[in-house]
Amino acid sequence: MSITSVIDYLSLLLRQLAAVDDDKFLISHEERVEVPDDVWATMAQLKIVQQVQYAKSIICDGCEENCVRPVVIYQANAKSPARAFIVCDVREDGGRVNVEFERLNQWLMSKRQLAEMVRELLGNSTQSVAKDVALWRLGMVDGGKHKSQVSLKFDSDVMVLAGGHKVPLMELLSFEKDALKIDLKKIKKMVNESTGFSDDVESTKARNARMLKRKNELKSQKVRNFNQQIANEENLSLATVKNAISSAEKEQNAQSTPQSSNKFKNIFPTQSSQSKN
Ligand SMILES: [Zn+2]
Numbered sequence: 463m464s465i466t467s468v469i470d471y472l473s474l475l476l477r478q479l480a481a482v483d484d485d486k487f488l489i490s491h492e493e494r495v496e497v498p499d500d501v502w503a504t505m506a507q508l509k510i511v512q513q514v515q516y517a518k519s520i521i522c523d524g525c526e527e528n529c530v531r532p533v534v535i536y537q538a539n540a541k542s543p544a545r546a547f548i549v550c551d552v553r554e555d556g557g558r559v560n561v562e563f564e565r566l567n568q569w570l571m572s573k574r575q576l577a578e579m580v581r582e583l584l585g586n587s588t589q590s591v592a593k594d595v596a597l598w599r600l601g602m603v604d605g606g607k608h609k610s611q612v613s614l615k616f617d618s619d620v621m622v623l624a625g626g627h628k629v630p631l632m633e634l635l636s637f638e639k640d641a642l643k644i645d646l647k648k649i650k651k652m653v654n655e656s657t658g659f660s661d662d663v664e665s666t667k668a669r670n671a672r673m674l675k676r677k678n679e680l681k682s683q684k685v686r687n688f689n690q691q692i693a694n695e696e697n698l699s700l701a702t703v704k705n706a707i708s709s710a711e712k713e714q715n716a717q718s719t720p721q722s723s724n725k726f727k728n729i730f731p732t733q734s735s736q737s738k739n
Pocket of ligand 1: 527553
């Protein structure tokens with residue numbers, strides 16, 4: 463592994479982050495020392511990596527087996543400074559192996575933190591990211607012609623979704639003059655040239671209402687497993703679809719006051735926006 467630039471290393475970290483099932487992963491001292499100091503300093507400054515508490519266990523370097531042992535820490539006292547050691551059970555002397563504190567350093571990279579960073583690059587300073595099934599919602603971007611939700615998705619790579627388009631995040635990032643930049647022009651173009659498919663999310667309320675409308679359509683067509691069909695169409699989990707429809711029904715009931723002659727009028731103000739199939 464030879465990392466020469468911020469973009470190099472960022473690209474490596476993004477692939478690693480996309481590959482983990484969890485929302486985060488840890489970087490050990492051994493991995494950190496592979497990274498040039500200036501690149502590392504930038505990563506920390508950009509808060510892409512964040513130092514967390516000392517590792518609780520570590521690979522033993524006192525034996526040939528590379529055994530993984532829990533770390534014991536003695537706090538400093540009047541007689542001696544703080545010490546860290548492990549007890550290696552492979553060595554015949556069964557002895558303690560001292561550990562440099564530096565080796566216990568570890569850093570975290572998380573999907574949420576990355577999403578927050580990209581959200582800030584987009585200029586969405588007032589909202590915070592929201593995890594929605596497999597997507598991290600970064601907020602709305604106004605392309606001039608259209609507005610659209612922009613999201614991050616962790617697939618085989620970290621992807622940016624907007625207006626139904628999907629582009630690897632690394633294709634949109636650049637590092638110039640000590641600052642990370644995002645190609646906002648390209649994102650606005652994605653928003654303006656929306657494909658009209660489901661990534662182009664209006665708002666939760668509008669999306670829920672659209673799913674309820676779809677459910678009624680499917681029911682009238684005598685489709686039985688309408689929730690599952692909607693889940694497939696929307697690329698969402700069944701539970702999310704059920705929750706969304708239930709919210710929309712509650713919303714609809716709350717709005718259907720006696721003086722409203724057409725209770726559906728308020729729920730579906732823009733029926734023209736989504737008319738696939
Ligand atoms: Zn050992």
